[in-house]
Amino acid sequence: MIISNPSLSLERYLQTPLEWAGGFWAHWGVFAVGIVAVVLILVMAFIWFERRGLGRFQIRPGPNRCGPFGILQPIADAIKILLKEDIVPAKGDKWVHWLAPVVVFVPALMIFAVIPFQDKAVLADLNIGILYVVAISSVSVVGVFMAGWSSNNKFSLIGAMRSIAQVVSYEIPLGLAIIGVVMMAGSLSMNEIVNAQTIPFILLQPLGFLIYFLAALAEINRCPFDLLEAEQELTTGFNVEYSGMKFALFYLAEYVEVLAVSAIITILFLGGWKGPLLPPFLWFLIKVFGVFFLIFWVRSTIPRLRIDQVMAFAWKCLLPLALLNLFITGIQVIVWPEALPWVMIPINIAIMVILVLLWSKFFRLGGGRVEV
Amino acid sequence: MALKTEPFVINIGPQHPSTHGVFRMRLTLDGEVVIDLEPVIGYLHRGIEKLAEGRTYTQNIPFTDRLDYLASMSNNLAYVLAVEKLAGISVPERAEYLRVIMAELQRIASHLVGVGCFLNDCGAFFTPLLYMIREREKILDLFDMVCGQRLTYNYMRIGGVSHDIPDEFLPALDKFVREMSGFIDEYDQLLAKNEILLARTKGVGILPKELAINISASGPVLRSSGVKWDIRKADPYSIYDRFEFEIPTGSVGDAYDRYWVRVQEMRQSVRIIQQAMEQLPSGEVLSEVPHLFHPPVGEAYGHIEAPKGELGFYLVSDNSIAPYRFHIRAPSLINLTALRDMIIGWKLADAIIVFGSIDICLAEVDR
Numbered sequence: 001m002i003i004s005n006p007s008l009s010l011e012r013y014l015q016t017p018l019e020w021a022g023g024f025w026a027h028w029g030v031f032a033v034g035i036v037a038v039v040l041i042l043v044m045a046f047i048w049f050e051r052r053g054l055g056r057f058q059i060r061p062g063p064n065r066c067g068p069f070g071i072l073q074p075i076a077d078a079i080k081i082l083l084k085e086d087i088v089p090a091k092g093d094k095w096v097h098w099l100a101p102v103v104v105f106v107p108a109l110m111i112f113a114v115i116p117f118q119d120k121a122v123l124a125d126l127n128i129g130i131l132y133v134v135a136i137s138s139v140s141v142v143g144v145f146m147a148g149w150s151s152n153n154k155f156s157l158i159g160a161m162r163s164i165a166q167v168v169s170y171e172i173p174l175g176l177a178i179i180g181v182v183m184m185a186g187s188l189s190m191n192e193i194v195n196a197q198t199i200p201f202i203l204l205q206p207l208g209f210l211i212y213f214l215a216a217l218a219e220i221n222r223c224p225f226d227l228l229e230a231e232q233e234l235t236t237g238f239n240v241e242y243s244g245m246k247f248a249l250f251y252l253a254e255y256v257e258v259l260a261v262s263a264i265i266t267i268l269f270l271g272g273w274k275g276p277l278l279p280p281f282l283w284f285l286i287k288v289f290g291v292f293f294l295i296f297w298v299r300s301t302i303p304r305l306r307i308d309q310v311m312a313f314a315w316k317c318l319l320p321l322a323l324l325n326l327f328i329t330g331i332q333v334i335v336w337p338e339a340l341p342w343v344m345i346p347i348n349i350a351i352m353v354i355l356v357l358l359w360s361k362f363f364r365l366g367g368g369r370v371e372v
Numbered sequence: 373m374a375l376k377t378e379p380f381v382i383n384i385g386p387q388h389p390s391t392h393g394v395f396r397m398r399l400t401l402d403g404e405v406v407i408d409l410e411p412v413i414g415y416l417h418r419g420i421e422k423l424a425e426g427r428t429y430t431q432n433i434p435f436t437d438r439l440d441y442l443a444s445m446s447n448n449l450a451y452v453l454a455v456e457k458l459a460g461i462s463v464p465e466r467a468e469y470l471r472v473i474m475a476e477l478q479r480i481a482s483h484l485v486g487v488g489c490f491l492n493d494c495g496a497f498f499t500p501l502l503y504m505i506r507e508r509e510k511i512l513d514l515f516d517m518v519c520g521q522r523l524t525y526n527y528m529r530i531g532g533v534s535h536d537i538p539d540e541f542l543p544a545l546d547k548f549v550r551e552m553s554g555f556i557d558e559y560d561q562l563l564a565k566n567e568i569l570l571a572r573t574k575g576v577g578i579l580p581k582e583l584a585i586n587i588s589a590s591g592p593v594l595r596s597s598g599v600k601w602d603i604r605k606a607d608p609y610s611i612y613d614r615f616e617f618e619i620p621t622g623s624v625g626d627a628y629d630r631y632w633v634r635v636q637e638m639r640q641s642v643r644i645i646q647q648a649m650e651q652l653p654s655g656e657v658l659s660e661v662p663h664l665f666h667p668p669v670g671e672a673y674g675h676i677e678a679p680k681g682e683l684g685f686y687l688v689s690d691n692s693i694a695p696y697r698f699h700i701r702a703p704s705l706i707n708l709t710a711l712r713d714m715i716i717g718w719k720l721a722d723a724i725i726v727f728g729s730i731d732i733c734l735a736e737v738d739r
Binding site for chain 2: 054057058059060154155158223224226227299300301302303304305306307308309364
């Protein structure tokens, strides 16, 4: 029974009252280990999926030597990277250099404490779940700056400076986009947000989804906002002086963050684990991979923006749109709390289209020369 | 409170993903803004001009392959034209046509790499570059058919070309030419109206018309500044006066115009190849030229419109079997001299784009 239907046994486990004294810690231990394992396996799957997918976009096969369809490639890469010599730059700050990958990696992993993989399948169902996510995920940028500073390398430093400016700016539209969802769901708990979605919030909050998606791309430094590791300018930026296990942690953290963002988008906007026929956990995974596909589709298609354009986009485009979205959502929640969703969906999509067109009309990127 | 800042010197290159070889830019940055730039070249200097003085005229052809290795056919052509001018050697009709076909195919191949790498510099993660490489691969296959090489062809000879084309070449060329214009349209559709690409390249790195003429820039860099100057029209060499084609020119001289001019030039090259295929006569491809010959004392300058600009070979003969002086007018080097004026005042990311938009080949710059 357990083997044939893991999701059922999980449900049974969740319903078991944790009565004995060590129950809480047992629950915590099992879940923590389980989540770390699931996250790492998913990250491996992500790396493989992205590399194969990029290969398809770029008319080449992608990794196909290790195992069937190159499925063992992430493992081979991991082994290679672990066997590399660990180098600290001669005049680098040794302790900060050592600490930076940890500071980047741990918060990224901690996000998963509040991610429900299915109903109640969550390590800590915090009643401030989404707030916790926003708070924790902004810690990573400290680690990035530590890495850039301690490497004693100019490319690293520029990359780190860029990432500070960028992440701090995009935090604001990111948070504001989430508030729209929170107002609709009436709760900050991730579990409650999913349960509140009789229809996915992407239909009721299309503008919020757009803003969140773009801001999240900037937050996790993905194309077209991948300035801090702009290969063509900074030769991968902040982590250029890292090798071996430390580099592996940065690399893992990057994908863990992508996984986290995909999971959060799934929970906030796509109805989490809900879906017909298939078991909930599978629905969750399908949606997460769908979002991730969108992310690397963007990566394989679009050129990168310049730093001042990135900042202008955050402050002049995303922030006003996010505020307007908040305002409109607030009116809708107060004035027509019982409005039928099938009326609100077309209205909200129309509002999104009009606002986006309006902004693309008035808002132009470009220019940027400074008299010297 | 005004923060005290100081300029920041950063070395881009010689080992760097976007310097297209071993170029080095010593940038002085104020924050992200470039306030000074010092180009450093010479990492790939092989002394080809001096080496060539010790070899016979025929032996020098392979050297020219190794100048701009993305346009070896054009280099071959420029050199053999100079030697033929010096020694007064005539070329069979069919060879002239084959030379034109090869040179135009080479122009397409070089522009494909130039445009692809430029888009890569813009930050598009390899996708445009790999699509361009796919088309270039077909051209390399065509070259492989005629001379058995894919990069250093050594195909042109003094007095013609080394081999006649094989039977399967013309059908393959016909297929390529028919497909190519469709591919150019496709790229244009995908890229030319991309908002981010426009934001990154429009108005960036402007090379004014006067400056472009003053530094004697040539090729797409000059034409994008609005100067209608193409050696194929201005001083028709080989048989270029028999073909109909236009010279696309830009208006502003920014990075986008340089990109646009290259794309349009590919279309014109396709037109020329189509005309040359229709007119292709039969006959000999190599006239009788001895391996060792003594050109009369004198000098000659043969120049062509190479993909990157005016490529010229200046040869001085002292009636011996080897050139007394062998000088290369390398378009990449001369176009590169405008780099500082174009980049100053722009940001670090723009510096990479402007540099990419000049489309240089370091093997030609350093020689």
